[in-house]
Amino acid sequence: MSSYDHRDIERKWQAEWEKTRAFNVDIDHAPRPFYNLMMFPYPSAEGLHVGNVYAFTGSDVYGRFKLKQGFDVFEPMGFDAFGIHSENFAIKTGTHPAKLIPANIHNFRENQLKRLGAIFDWDHEVDTTDPAYYKWTQWLFIQLYKAGLAYQKDAPVNWCPHCATVLSDEQAEGGVCERCGSVVETRVMRQWFFKITHYAAKLLENLETIDWSDKTVTAQRTWIGKSEGANITFAVDGHDLDLTVYTTRPDTLFGATYMVIAPEHDAVGAITSQAQQAEVAAYVEAAGKKTKAERQEDKDKTGVFTGAFAINPVNGAKIPIWISDYVLAGYGTGAIMAVPAHDTRDFEFAKKFDLPIVEVISETGEASGDLSEATTAYGKLLNSGEFSGVESEAAKWAIVEKLGKDGRGEKAVQYRLRDWCISRQRYWGPPIPMIHCEKCGVVPVPDEDLPVLLPEMDDITPDGSGLSVLARNEEFVNVTCPVCGGAAKRDTDVNDNFLDSAWYFFRYPSVPRADVAMDPAITKKWLPVDMYIGGNEHAVLHLMYTRFVTMALHDIGLIDFDEPFKTFRAHGLLVKDGSKMSKSKGNVVNPDAFLDDYGADSFRTYLMFLGPYEQGGDWRDAGIAGIRRFLDRVWRFVTENDLADGMPQDRETLGVIHRTIKKVTEDLGSLSYNTAIAATMEMLNHLNKEERNFKGEAEILLHLIAPFAPHIADELWTQLGFEGSAGKAPWPAYDPALCVSDRMTIAVQVMGKLRGTVEIDADAAKDDILAAAKAEENVASHLAGKSIVKEIYVPGKLVNFVAK
């Protein structure tokens, strides 16, 4: 019998599956649709990263499991090929992305993805750079625009000087460009935004009902950042002007000793006194130049007095209005009431500028007199007029209610989430399908003119002017207005790469339909996605955007659901020898080498064996040999074994087999792949100790390994004489009656310490078990000379004697 040659076998079965279209689904007629989605890759020049393989394999194992359970599994694959990353790489190497990307995609698909043994349905491949795809990305933009969810505004935005483009808040977390790591600057620019904040409440509420990984839900909840408080309106002394602040602590209103507005606040010009003008202007200018990171790093509070005073609506107190960049323009009203006694930031500021600090909350309602630091805890009010002595929680809303009578206060809800800045001043993306006409204003490109093709340009290097590369192409820019027919100009920005990927899963099932983005019947049949698996690094980027787009499409009336993914699971991070893989450390695992040397089956199985899939794993090169040995043992079990027909009759072996089926079934359902593989190994170890083996045992073994090691499973399946494919044969059922052993081992403790075990029939009576336990030699010696005070029996598990 020949030995296990993974090269021949894998080549053979991949060709066979492709030829017989084994894993292509009938999109229109599949009776039990199951949409199994994984995050599509960016086709880099370096090729598929082992992290991609880890992610895809975990998803594919799940898809294969569902397939064996009788579902029509649709598992598409595609390429997220637009974006700054490709473009920066192209500029660096001097190869145009239009040349580079198709070559990369070809390499990914033909040389790498097709070797993984996944059940990809290539009939539905998506490439975001294909005009046939981005036509619909542009169409989607226009739908959002028509629904009032896309708008332009001048706003302080994140500008990455290295990438020479603006970024969304999500791509500039921590003040650093997500792509290149540069510190981003704040620039005020006119940009397109998507009104994701329109769905803030729904994005948050739905988190309660969707089945997503906890850590992803938590990340989204934090990012949305709901807070409940009140808007309180202060009059400005000597001006016919009000300033509204947002606060979560109206109970501290009597302690407001000054007010702060952001440097970008609209009222800055109007309220600044003559005497303060120069100082204020200088401060505002300096604040504008600071990068986001600088603002955050500067622990020291800075600020200037405007010369104006506000009137506290609750007690008429006149308090100074300051400007400081510790108040953010983009959150709340861009203005705060400062309560230094009960807010740490206000406290710091008050100390620095010697502003008064008034205690209005204490534990008892009596003045504590300790003003050495801010106390943010709730308590009882003091120095608060009619509210003195009232508990914070009650006082909060009582004060707001009182203010409400004068129109000076109302409850308010704020979200941290900001609108999604969608424009990019770059080349490699779908042009924003808008036309600017002097007469007609902003006009969307008519559907029949889509796609707006990305023009071919030799020089695609951004010039940092704040204008996109496309602005240099006059032929592209100049256009006739679709409304009035006059001269007009195209929008020269391209859309954020995250828009391309925010709807790709809608497109997959409807590919290759050219007349619609998504066919209504097909979409109804296949969506929402049943299972989505991907990295948690996209928790607040991609996954938030997809939910927004889905909600928008729902409200536009194109779909009847408002959440894109029924289930989402975040896989863990794959590390190597305990530390993150990175090019600079030179510890990146190259998938190709392991596919060559050990085969896809060993590679897949090993990746899934490293640790709990949702927590990640620690790759070490030596470990894969152990998995290879396991598959070698499977091979020999089937090919070098005189297998008898049928199943064993031995009750113990049947118990092992059925318990293993049960364990693996449950583990695959919960993505506990590492323990599923371990259980299968245990079963094989047991079978190898038996004198005689059976064909039925081999059959079950192949079922259990098939999701992980599909090629060898199909090969041995065929060699055993079974028809068809192990990958598609129905998943084995287990008999619960056989999962229960007819003998049990009871641990016997004396005073909580293990002194022995007894083996006894599973249906033995408690008294018999206790008697047997006492009779056990070592137990008896520990009980000698003592009297038993208490006997504890945990059925099926353990006996504990408490003795004196």
Add this chain to the structure above:
RNA sequence: GCGAAAGUGGCGGAAUUGGCAGACGCGCUAGACUCAGGAUCUAGUGGUAGCAAUACCAUGGGGGUUCAAAUCCCCCCUUUCGCACCA
């Protein structure tokens, strides 16, 4: 700074309605088969003591609850990951 998760042999990791700690695998040790072994097979492998039976110790550290704690509670330490002036 705030929040969350985690800390178990030489290593990756099992075990969580409290009930035999260390499954499975790597590595290591010994033996078998071999011209050879970085192949394969068999046996062993948490620590200390002992020829052994066995005993004691052991799940980051310290307390506690319990007949019984990796698991529950309190305090501390460490690591990782989020968020980071959001009023």
